[in-house]
Amino acid sequence: MSPDASPRSVDAVLFDTFGTVVDWRSGVAAAVAEFAQQHGFDADPGEFALRWRARYQPAMRAVRLGEREFVDLDVLHRENLLATAEELGIALDRVDDAEIDRLNRAWHRLDAWPDAIAGLTRLKRHFIIGPLSNGHTALLTNMAKHAGLPWDVIIGSDLTRAYKPDPEAYLRTAAILDLPPERVMLCAAHDEDLAAAQRAGLRTAFIPRPQEHGPAQRADPEPGGSWDVVARDVPDLAARLLDG
Structure with missing residues (x-):
């Protein structure tokens, strides 16, 4: 000390x-696993969680640099969720927005x-x-x-x-x-x-x-x-x- x-x-x-x-990793991976099972997606929950988190700092950097107005982490996490799903070839276009929002709020739980x-x-x-x-x-x-x-x-x-x-x-x-x-x-x-x-x-x-x-x-x-x-x-x- x-x-x-x-x-x-x-x-x-x-x-x-x-x-x-x-x-965060265990909690988010568990939410992804539940979501994937419900919707029949083939996804590695742990890998999805890590890739989702990897977009965290780059997303905030745009706010820190003044390239976009301040938005809260739910907004950034949702954008990153959609980008991660696209990166992994997971199509979410047929999934209800409310269910995507629930997955996004895994960071609250x-x-x-x-x-x-x-x-x-x-x-x-x-x-x-x-x-x-x-x-x-x-x-x-x-x-x-x-x-x-x-x-x-x-x-x-x-x-x-x-x-x-x-x-x-x-x-x-x-x-x-x-x-x-x-x-x-x-x-x-x-x-x-x-x-x-x-x-x-x-x-x-x-x-x-x-x-x-x-x-x-x-x-x-x-x-x-x-x-x-x-x-x-x-x-x-x-x-x-x-x-x-």
Whole structure:
């Protein structure tokens, strides 16, 4: 732990959500499998989930660069869903829009990693906790209800009008909480997210999620930066912040 990252050096511990708090790959793959079975599509659910997710950052990049107006993640996810299906030769033209929308909202119905809720519950007794995510408020609220995430506050990207790693995503979140950036910590399993948060003046904590992308994962197997805290999981983060 950084000498400056004492239990009282921050007021809020916020979390990247997709991959850090919830297991998006398993949840999305399960929804794809159900959808494919219902409609008689031949699809590898895990591969579909990975390809769908691979379009996530490129889709947000157009918003960050000002090439299109801000739209929320449901819009981007639906566009990416249709593009992924086309890429894999899956014709959705005969599928009702409502059923496509339900599949798209699989991102609202993701389960937490097994360690997450216990660790968040302990942190909640001492810090403001919430997501610092590219998800919008409705998505993150639905996810919290589905997974039982005990957030104090949910500040979606529709409120900050910025997508990470745009510095405004971090700075506007801190401002909404009426906190200076250095009193806010971001916990994430992704070095790129933490590096951007650190440049914006936030404290940082890394926890590994080696199964986020499945058995073939290569990204972020261990911390790749000088973060304030490196923990095994969310309960270990709570212990390091609170027990020293």
